Every structure is written in C-alpha cells, then in structure tokens.
Amino acid sequence: MRNTLICTAKEKGSYYICSGCSGCKISKINELVKKLNYKALYVLKGGRTIEKIIKEQKPKAIVGVACFSEGYQAFKILKDKNVAVQFVPLKKDGCTNTDIDMKEAEMILKYKN
Numbered sequence: 001m002r003n004t005l006i007c008t009a010k011e012k013g014s015y016y017i018c019s020g021c022s023g024c025k026i027s028k029i030n031e032l033v034k035k036l037n038y039k040a041l042y043v044l045k046g047g048r049t050i051e052k053i054i055k056e057q058k059p060k061a062i063v064g065v066a067c068f069s070e071g072y073q074a075f076k077i078l079k080d081k082n083v084a085v086q087f088v089p090l091k092k093d094g095c096t097n098t099d100i101d102m103k104e105a106e107m108i109l110k111y112k113n
C-alpha cells in the first residue's frame with residue numbers, strides 16, 4: 001500500500017513506521033489508529049515479522065491488513081499466541097499498488113466487544 005515513490009516512513013529492519021506524509025491510505029489508517037488509542041501501527045515487509053512484534057510488544061490484540069494469503073498465514077502464526085486477531089483483506093492485492101476499502105478498515109478498527 002505504501003507509495004514507494006514518495007514514502008518517508010522510517011525503516012526499522014523488517015518493518016516501517018509511517019511518518020504520515022499522506023502519500024497513501026496508510027496515513028488515514030495511522031490517524032484513525034492514534035485517535036482510537038491503538039498502541040502502534042507497523043507497516044510490515046512480510047508476514048513473519050508478526051512473530052517478532054509479538055515477542056517485542058506483547059499485544060493483547062492485533063488488526064491486520066493484508067492479502068488473503070498473508071492474512072491466512074498470520075492467523076496460523078497467531079493461533080496459539082493468546083492474541084485476539086481481526087483482519088481486513090485488501091480489496092486489490094499484489095506486490096505493488098495494493099488497495100484497501102477504508103470503510104471496512106474503519107469498521108473493524110472501531111469494533112469493540
């Protein structure tokens with residue numbers, strides 16, 4: 001989803017921290033995440049980074065955005081980790097120029113039980 005032509009996100013090894021340059025929809029997601037008091041937003045280079053973040057941050061819950069295949073892999077990784085998981089599948093997947101339905105993302109990010 002990152003606009004790699006103008007992205008100013010800080011690279012931190014296996015993930016990026018969005019700087020909110022408004023170059024892609026991640027900026028809007030980042031604003032919403034902050035407003036809803038989520039702990040952090042990570043832009044991952046690959047699904048296996050989830051394990052590293054679980055070890056470092058010990059989250060109680062995660063909302064993931066990914067293609068269906070990566071999302072499925074993430075559910076498998078998180079199956080025994082005692083972490084609540086929600087997933088927003090990309091509406092256009094692939095390796096570049098991916099896209100998300102912002103209404104769906106907002107609905108899931110705002111969901112509380």
Ligand code: SF4
Pocket residue numbers: 001002003004006007008009018019020021022023024025026027043
């Ligand atoms: S909004 Fe964030 S992720 Fe998107 S291009 Fe800008 S810095 Fe990169």
